[in-house]
Each structure stands twice: as structure tokens, then as C-alpha cells.
Amino acid sequence: MVPVKKSGMIDRWVKKHLVLYTGATSHPFILSIRDGTIDFSSFKRWLGQDYIFVREFVPFTASVLLKASKNSDDSSDMEVILSGLASLSDEISWFKQEAAKWDVPLSDVIVHKSNQNYCRFLESLMLPELEYSVVVTALWAIETVYQESFSHCLEDDSKTPPELLEACKRWGSEGFGEFCRSLQNIVNQCLEKASEEELIKAEVTFLRVLELEIEFWNMSQEGAK
Numbered sequence: 001m002v003p004v005k006k007s008g009m010i011d012r013w014v015k016k017h018l019v020l021y022t023g024a025t026s027h028p029f030i031l032s033i034r035d036g037t038i039d040f041s042s043f044k045r046w047l048g049q050d051y052i053f054v055r056e057f058v059p060f061t062a063s064v065l066l067k068a069s070k071n072s073d074d075s076s077d078m079e080v081i082l083s084g085l086a087s088l089s090d091e092i093s094w095f096k097q098e099a100a101k102w103d104v105p106l107s108d109v110i111v112h113k114s115n116q117n118y119c120r121f122l123e124s125l126m127l128p129e130l131e132y133s134v135v136v137t138a139l140w141a142i143e144t145v146y147q148e149s150f151s152h153c154l155e156d157d158s159k160t161p162p163e164l165l166e167a168c169k170r171w172g173s174e175g176f177g178e179f180c181r182s183l184q185n186i187v188n189q190c191l192e193k194a195s196e197e198e199l200i201k202a203e204v205t206f207l208r209v210l211e212l213e214i215e216f217w218n219m220s221q222e223g224a225k
């Protein structure tokens, strides 16, 4: 039997699932920001829902950090994930400020179905029995979808409305890109050592993140479902 080469697994998965990946990273909602045609009511809906999501994302990231500290031989893993966790504090403050600017009341946001599904998925990944390789793959995928998406809104020929530039820079900028690449290296190293069963679980998790991200953009663009 020819041994399966596992290095650079992420690149291979992205190529293999390019249609779904592109669906998540070049969604019509993002393209409407990029071409300046976005309806601000959609942006406001996204803002309120994403605030809820990010609050759930904090304990999820903390659970990945905990697994990194127990399972990884490389102490730099822990430092990368810790920096991601630390930046969520500033992110929550940013959401509050931005919501005040757009008159989005955060205290009584009704959590939409797609967001509920996504938050429930995050909760399921926090279970202690879920392997580090699987959950760090999810963390990478979640962050990378936002990085790739919002970076399109900063491209030279984009017509992103100036009011939305700050949001786009938060995830689309080079600094966040660097963080995502560090995560990608961690994931690739982890997957090199993973069992066949873990690899399958990680790939399924990656695909589930892409689907949930697409549903999240759909919800933002189309309203409550």
C-alpha cells in the first residue's frame, strides 16, 4: 500500500473542497460589501448576531487552549492560541462600540436559528473527549473564513463603504492573516501525527464549519429564517 502523505493537509483539503470553501469565503454578503451595494440593515443584523457568536467563541477558544496546553509538545501552540483568546477581549469591546454607533441594541438580540446551530456546534466541540487536532482544525477554519472573506473587501479595486472599513480591517488585515497562518501550521503539524480516524473527524469538522459559515452569511443577508 502506498503510504498517504499527510503534510500540508490543509492545502489539500482546501483544494479538494474548493467549491464549499469559496462559498464561505466569497459569499454574496461579503461581495456586496466589496462592491459597495450592501444594505446597511444586513450589516446591522450581522453585527448583532456576530456579537452573540463571539461571546460563545470565547469559551470555545479557551477550551482549545486548555487542550493545547495538555496535548501539544510544542509550547508555541499555546502562545498562538492565547494571543487569539486575548484579542477577543478587544473584539467584544469593538462590537459594543460599533453596535452603539449603528443603534443595534445588543441586550435584546434574538438569536437566529443559523446562529443557534453554530453556537450549539461550538458547544459540542468543547466536550473534553474531543481531540485537540479536531478542535484546533475548527478554530483555524472559523478564523480563516473571516480572514479570507474580509480581505476581499480591502483589495485595491474594492468599493467598500468607508463606514465598514474598520470591520473589514479587523479580520482582513495582514496581522490577522499572520495569526491564521500560524494556526494553519499548528493544524498541519497536528494532523501529521493524527490517526486515520482523527483525520476523518477533522476533515468533517472543517466541512461543517464551512457550511455553518455559509448559513451565517445567508442569515445576515436574508434575515430571520
Ligand SMILES: Cc1ncc(CO)c(N)n1
Pocket (backbone or CB within 6 Å): 050, 053, 054, 057, 142, 143, 145, 146, 213, 216
Ligand atoms: C460567524 C463567525 N465566524 C468567524 C468569526 C471569526 O472570529 C466570527 N467573528 N464570526
